[in-house]
Structures are given as structure tokens and as C-alpha cells.
Amino acid sequence: MYEVTTPSRRPFPPVNYLFAARALRDFGDSFVAILLPAYLLALGFTPLAVGVLATTSLLGSACLTMTAGLLSARYGYRRLLLGAAWLMIATGIAFASSRHYAVLLVIAFAGTINPSAGNVSVFVPLEHTALAREAGDTDRTRLFARYSLTGALAAALGSLASATPGILAPLGFDRLTAMQAMFVIYGLLGVVGRNLYARIPQRPPALQARKTVALGPSRKIVFKLAALFSLDAFAGGFVVQSLLALWLFQRFHLSLAEAGAFFFGAGLLAALSYPVAARLSRRFGLVNTMVFTHMPSSIALILAAIAPTLALALILLLVRAALSQMDVPTRSSYVMAVVTEAERPAAASFTSVPRSLASAVSPSLAGALFAASAFAWPLLICGTLKIVYDLLLLAQFRHLRPPEENRSTRKGGMQ
Template sequence: MRPVQSIHPTTYLFAARALRDFGDGFVAILLPVYLLALGFSPLQVGVIATASLFGSAFLTIVVGFLGAHRDLRGLLLGAASLMVATGAAMSVINDYALLLVVAFAGTINPSAGSVSVFVPLEHAVLTREVASVERTRMFARYSLVGSLASAFGALAVALPDLITPLGLGQLTAIKLMFILYALLGLAGAVLYARIPPRITGDEPPKAVLGPSRAIVFKLAALFSLDAFAGGFVVQSLLALWLFERFNLSLAEAGVFFFWSGVLSAFSFPVAAWLSKRVGLINTMVFTHIPSSIALMLAAFAPTLPLTLSLLLIRAALSQMDVPTRSSYVMAVVTEAERAAAASFTSVPRSLAAAASPALAGALFAASYRSLPLLICAALKITYDLLLLLQFRHVKPPEEC
């Protein structure tokens, strides 16, 4: 009789991320629609996005300290419980001040990307469970799963329009989508519970960051610039820009963000393949710059088809630095520092990204709707050049 093979922990991790990103995929697009339907302004939408990103930064700081000493599975279960509470609260609250509190304290993600309290914990678990030679490939698969799930989540934004003929108002239908978000968090908790309990090391390190502190802080500073730039065009604000400039419907926006997510998803294995040939840093930089140029051109494009085409080109290139960046950070620090390094490079990203949506919302309110796209592109190109200058000679072990 053949022994029953156990399921690898990364399988549960990938499945949980798929559920989480599916929820983020529709929430990021529905959030501005929901807030506008409640009577709030584009500036207030931007402030909600800022509050959610500041809250993510605060939670990430907490898990960065706890992750070096606590069971990662337990922390993931706590984060999943917070996702359940967030969805339930968003479905019943209409008051703006309370929505700000939920946005700050909860897991609402206006970027539908990797800015989340879950990310440093999942990175630490993933790195712990795979060999170094497989690390970049596994991060590419991890990102692929998340991006595909987010793409299908974007298609789900059409559900409110599909169920309103049944007698429900659009606002009620959107509230039901937040209930679905809560249920996805519950299912994710069931999957996280299947991950073996294990702390990051037999002996907790005396310092959260040790020998790699200098390189982590330098990377964190550069990643902050990148995230500040990206905050001007988080998915909720990009959706708002398309709604206001071209009067897109929810269904049309869902289809666009679906294909945008698909292109991003399949860029991840390409990034892993490319990094083996030209290196992690070169892959990050030389795919990022063309994507920023495409975003600049989209800001000036006169027609919807041309704008969407340029944004899809951007989507095919802009996320190739995600698995390579994660793999690079995990490669250049010691094993005991990985949870802290993931957190300390994520926190400044979250803080920096949190500052810019409110600024973008103010520019929207002042009718400078395309300016956030241009600011984002210019700052991202600056980041890429600085990253190349500072780290082109700092090689991960597999490139030495």
C-alpha cells in the first residue's frame, strides 16, 4: 500500500493568497464606486485609500516585530480574521468617519496588489519552505497565482449590475460584495490553519535586524520612492480616472482590469526566466522603465482604445519587479532576518504609498486628472535609475 503524500505547505499558502487577491481584485474597483454612491467626493475617496495604506503600514510594523519570535501560522490566522471583520464592517457602515476607522484598522486594499499585512508573513513562510535555487521561481508562481486571482476578482465587479434586475439597488448589491469579501477571509483562515506551526528559528535573534540592517534600510528607502510613486495610480484611483474621463461602466472596467491582471500574471514567470539570464536587479530595472513610459503616454492618449492599449502594455511590464524584488530581499539577508526584512521593506512602502492617494484625490478634485499618472511615471523612472546605481554590484548567492 502506497503511503499518502502530504500536501506541501506552499499549496495552502498559494490557495489562501488566491482567495485574498480575488477579494482585493473586486474591492479595489468597487471601493470608489461605493464611496461615490454614498455621496463622498473624489478627495474623500483618496483619503480613504490613504487611511487604508497607513493602516497596512502600521499592521506590517507589528508583524515585523512579532514574526521573528512568534508562530507565523498564528499571525496569518489573525490577519485572516481581520479580513473577515473588515468585510462585515464595510457592508453595514455608511458614516465617513467610521469608514476611515475601518479603512485604517482593516485589510481593505485599494491597490489590489502586494501592499498588505499578509505579505511579509507569506514571504517568510514561502522562503522557509523552499530551497534557495527555487526561491525566485516560487515567488514568481506566488505572484502569478495572486495576479490571476485578482484578475478574476476584477471580472466579479460586474456582479452588482447583474443582480440589480432582481430588485436590489446597486448600493445593496455592492454591500453584498463586501460580505463575499468577508467569506473569502474565512476560507483563507481555513487554509492558513493547514500550514505547519513553526517559528522562524530555534532561537529568536537578539535584534530583529542584525548584519543586514544597512542593506535593508537602503532598499527600504528606495522601495519607498517606488511606492510613493505607485500610490498616485493605485487601482482604485486608476478606476476612478477611467470612470470620470471615459465614463466606463463597471462591467467594462472589470473586463479591462481582468486583462490587465492576466498580463501581469504571466509576466511573473517571464521575470523568473529573465532573472536567471540577466540578474534580479537588471530584470527589475529594465522592465520597469518601459512600463513607466507607457503610463506617461496613456496620460496624453486622446481616445479610450489607445489609452487602454497603453495601460495594458504597462500591465505586462510593470509587475515583473514584484517576484524579483521579493526574491532579492530574501536572498541578501540572513535566514533569521527574513520576516523582519520583509516587514521593514514593506512598511516604508506602505507608508510612502499611503501619502500619495490623498494627493491624487486632491488633483482629481482640482480637475488635474492626468497629472497623477505623469507624477507616478517620472518618480518610478527615478527610482529605477537609483536602484541600478546602488545595487547593481550587490549580488544574491545564486548570481555570485
């Protein structure tokens, strides 16, 4: 009995609640990101309108994330996660209840609808702070990889779920009504997520009293990282999942079911890449892993933009999916590693908010480009800018190593 309750196992219950909540949220975000353009097109709106709504949603996420960062020291991440879950519930119900574009814009801004399928969200920096508290330096990246893996597997299943309206249509169900029902399900997932967050223990009062919102000695590092991450996010905003689905609908006339199957495969490949990223980072370092997996994925995206056939385009996009997300757990771990523990909530928010703001600009531009031409200009722009980001990140941070890599160097494990 005593062997079962060893000290090494005590932190895992709250981590498991976070993993489960992340899985539910990414499942919902994934099918919503694919349904969103199809739903808006079914309501009679244009590709430009899809891009504008995606931009509005990402701007709202940036504001929510910034607010969470400012309030995290006073209220703690647990209470803010509970509040965000209530907002997810309201978002799903409200989005299913309206067909007016102006109202949908307001809901997109104030709610949690996510066109990027989980990568930009008010939940993310709060969960990162909680995870970092549960992990030591040596297993922090592994924990973040498991966290990302859990979300990616759930997102892959969510991609399959997006095909539900198309499957039900031949059975006599109204396609538009089925889409609205999916948004209700999204809200119900928020109910379950809220119950999981409620199981996370309260932070001790002594920790809550610390002034963690202000950045101190790591301010310069955080600002430089935030600027670089913003460039990456601005590039990624040209190809958020909703807009990539829109391009596949327009360019190759994919059905909703076919798109769901493709994004399931892409999500599965992304999920499998996370534990690989953790292993690579132990051998080559966090920054090297981020850069040298990210650049080939950007090249694959550029080639997909000019692919002459659907089969070749999908193959290249799957190659991109297998590589492009390896920087997600490594990036999150790196930010938590190069700042002090007291600065972690602020660092998580200050690196997330500029990303959200930057990623909010490009979907409208991408929507306008797709409305003007069927050619994949957004994919070309995204891939090129991401390569520039990778080169700048390598130049600026390859010598700033996290504690575990410095210890490995002292032991002779890294050169």
C-alpha cells in the first residue's frame, strides 16, 4: 500500500484533471474550427466574412488572455479556469441560437470560439502555469509533451466529429440544424470541463499573495520571445484550421466528411510528434528542436500551395502536420524554464497575448485573398514568414539554455 502512494505520484491527480479538461476542450475546438466556415457559408456569408469572424475571435481571445494574466496573481489560475469554462458554455449556446452576422461577431469576440483549434485560447497560459508548478526541470518538457499529446489526440477525434452534419443529412436531418446542435455540444463540453477544473486544489494562500503578475529579471527575455512568437502567430493566422478548411472546400471541393477525415489524420500525426519532440529536445536542446523541425514543415506548406493535384496537396499538408507542432511543447517548456517561478503566470500571458493579437490580424487578410483568388497565397505567405521566424529564433536564443541543458553541459552530456 505504501508503495502505491509514493511522493512522486502525489502531483499527478491535478495534472490528470488538466489533461482531461484539455482533451475535452480540444475535441470541441477541433470540430468547431472545421464547422465554422461551412456553417457561415451555409448561412450565406462570404469567405471574407469567415476571415473577419476568425480575426474577431482571435482578438477577443487576446483580450481574455491579457485579462487573465493581469488577474492571475489576485485570483489564482483555478478560479480563472472555472470562469473560462462558464464562458465556453455560454459561447456554445449563444452561437447555436443566432444566425445574424453582427451577433455572431459579438459572440466570437466575447466568447471562446476558436478558429485555430486550440492553439490560441485563454485556457492555455493558465494551464501552462498549473503544469509548470507540478513538474521539475528534468521532466517539464515531457509533461508538456503529454499535455499536448492529449489535446492533439482529442482534436483528431474532433475532426472526425465535424462530419456529423453531413452524415445525418441523408437520414433526413436538416444540415444547418445539425451544425447548430454541434455548437450546443461544444457548450456541454464546457460543463464537463468546468467540473474537472473544480477538482484542482486551491492554491495555498501564501502563494496567492505573491505578486506574480509583474515581470522582473526576465522581462527582456520575455519581450524578445513575445516579439518572435508574434511573428510566428501572424504567419500562422493565414492558415488557421478554419481557413485551411475553407481553401480545401473552395480549391478542391472537399466535402465536410472528407475534410473531417483529413484533419483527423493530420491531428493524429501532430499528436504522435509530441513525444518525439520531447525526446529530441533531450538530445539536441529545446531551441534546436523547435527550429529544425519547424522549417521543413514550412517548406511542405509552401509546396502544398502550388501542388497541382488534391492528392499531392494533402500529402504535403500531412507532412507539415507531422512536423509543425513539435515546437508547441518545447516552446511552452522553454518559456517556463528561462523565467523565475514567480514570473511564470505573467510570462505565459505576455507571450500568449501578442501571439493572439498578431494571429488575429492575418485571417481577415487571408479571407480577402481567398475571396479574390482561388490561388493559395495565404499558404505561401505563412510558410515564408515562419521560416524567417525560425532563423531569428535560432540566432537570438540558441545560447540561452534552460537549467536542465546547462546541467547536462556541466556533466559533459552536451557540447
